[in-house]
Amino acid sequence: MPSIVTQSTSPPPLRIPSREVSAHKGNFGRVLLVGGSRGMAGSIALSSIAALHTGSGLVAAAVPDCILDCVAGFHPALMTIGLPDDGQRFSDAAWESTQDRLSAQAAVGCGPGITTGSGGAKMVEGLLAKKDLPLVLDADALNLIAQQNWFADDRFGRNKDDAACVLTPHPGELQRLTGAPASEVDGQLEAATEMANRLGLTIVVKGGPSHVVYQDGNGEADVWRNTTGNPGMATAGCGDVLTGVVTSLLGQGLSGPDAARLGVWIHGRSGDEAAARFSRAGMTAQQVLDALMLVADEMTEAANEQGS
Ligand SMILES: NC(=O)C1=CN([C@@H]2O[C@H](COP(=O)(O)OP(=O)(O)OC[C@H]3O[C@@H](n4cnc5c(N)ncnc54)[C@H](O)[C@@H]3O)[C@@H](O)[C@H]2O)[C@@H](O)CC1
Numbered sequence: 117m118p119s120i121v122t123q124s125t126s127p128p129p130l131r132i133p134s135r136e137v138s139a140h141k142g143n144f145g146r147v148l149l150v151g152g153s154r155g156m157a158g159s160i161a162l163s164s165i166a167a168l169h170t171g172s173g174l175v176a177a178a179v180p181d182c183i184l185d186c187v188a189g190f191h192p193a194l195m196t197i198g199l200p201d202d203g204q205r206f207s208d209a210a211w212e213s214t215q216d217r218l219s220a221q222a223a224v225g226c227g228p229g230i231t232t233g234s235g236g237a238k239m240v241e242g243l244l245a246k247k248d249l250p251l252v253l254d255a256d257a258l259n260l261i262a263q264q265n266w267f268a269d270d271r272f273g274r275n276k277d278d279a280a281c282v283l284t285p286h287p288g289e290l291q292r293l294t295g296a297p298a299s300e301v302d303g304q305l306e307a308a309t310e311m312a313n314r315l316g317l318t319i320v321v322k323g324g325p326s327h328v329v330y331q332d333g334n335g336e337a338d339v340w341r342n343t344t345g346n347p348g349m350a351t352a353g354c355g356d357v358l359t360g361v362v363t364s365l366l367g368q369g370l371s372g373p374d375a376a377r378l379g380v381w382i383h384g385r386s387g388d389e390a391a392a393r394f395s396r397a398g399m400t401a402q403q404v405l406d407a408l409m410l411v412a413d414e415m416t417e418a419a420n421e422q423g424s
């Protein structure tokens with residue numbers, strides 16, 4: 117088991133450049149969040165709005181057309197793309213309708229609320245195969261990979277010339293992916309380390325605390341332990357928020373390991389701010405989302421550090 121590097125609660129593990137006075141939306145990336153279904157429209161909305169609060173310039177949610185109006189209603193700045201559905205969730209035609217939009221995206225996040233139907237499976241398989249596209253996979257996208265056993269061989273592995281691919285499983289999803297019991301933290305980190313090394317992925321093992329497992333360039337995986345966050349985040353949708361945060365940071369040009377570590381750190385900071393302003397028992401993913409806009413500048417270098 118590789119040694120674990122524990123992050124200080126402050127400062128963050130890294131910082132992104134402060135914003136130039138002349139900045140425009142294009143400087144901060146256009147990203148796409150793909151998922152949602154009837155009954156789980158909130159998940160993809162949480163991910164998409166989290167990307168906006170993490171600083172993305174442009175964010176669109178690609179959702180089953182049957183929930184488009186619902187998702188669009190969550191935030192006026194969010195753009196929405198209605199994809200073919202079966203009345204509940206993506207139909208098999210959804211992936212074909214998505215492909216020609218991907219070249220414009222700096223990063224894609226997929227999985228929240230997508231369910232494990234065949235339309236979602238075609239979407240996830242297509243995204244996994246697009247190795248030039250920075251990608252975050254969460255929730256049912258991970259459950260589909262487990263069900264289809266897509267990680268049994270190296271077909272979807274990414275080498276150092278490929279774009280980043282970040283997985284964000286909670287322990288239940290990681291158990292489905294690797295067989296390592298959700299109750300055994302060391303076993304799960306070892307399984308994540310094996311997958312990170314074999315497939316060139318960055319893996320966020322979510323929990324209290326979360327860990328990020330990633331290849332550090334000399335071919336061996338490192339394990340990084342986060343120290344922000346609190347049990348108040350054990351509430352529906354907090355993982356969906358993280359998916360949007362990491363997707364946004366990939367879209368702003370960070371590597372997989374950097375986007376995952378900084379994303380987990382700022383996500384936990386938002387959870388801590390939400391707990392302080394409300395309560396651990398009473399906070400929801402909405403408050404974590406709202407707190408994100410309060411702490412987001414903690415990720416950037418002070419202007420004078422930039423000399424601007
Ligand atoms: N408002 C919404 O639309 C929401 C939609 N969601 C979606 O619901 C779908 C299912 O996700 P869920 O995570 O709820 O369901 P899962 O079935 O994946 O996870 C729930 C089960 O996994 C295990 N598990 C989860 N976290 C664990 C931990 N930290 N330690 C040990 N075991 C753990 C437990 O057995 C738990 O009962 C996903 O697509 C997700 O995006 C959820 O994110 C909740 C909010």
Ligand SMILES: Nc1ncnc2c1ncn2[C@@H]1O[C@H](COP(=O)(O)OP(=O)(O)O)[C@@H](O)[C@H]1O
Binds near residue numbers: 286351356
């Ligand atoms: N006890 C805890 N301490 C710190 N963070 C936690 C704790 N419980 C849950 N979290 C965080 O909340 C999020 C839960 O993710 P997930 O289970 O995918 O939620 P959902 O799918 O409902 O959005 C993860 O980022 C996890 O690290």
Ligand SMILES: [Mg+2]
Binds near residue numbers: 254255286
């Ligand atoms: Mg989740």
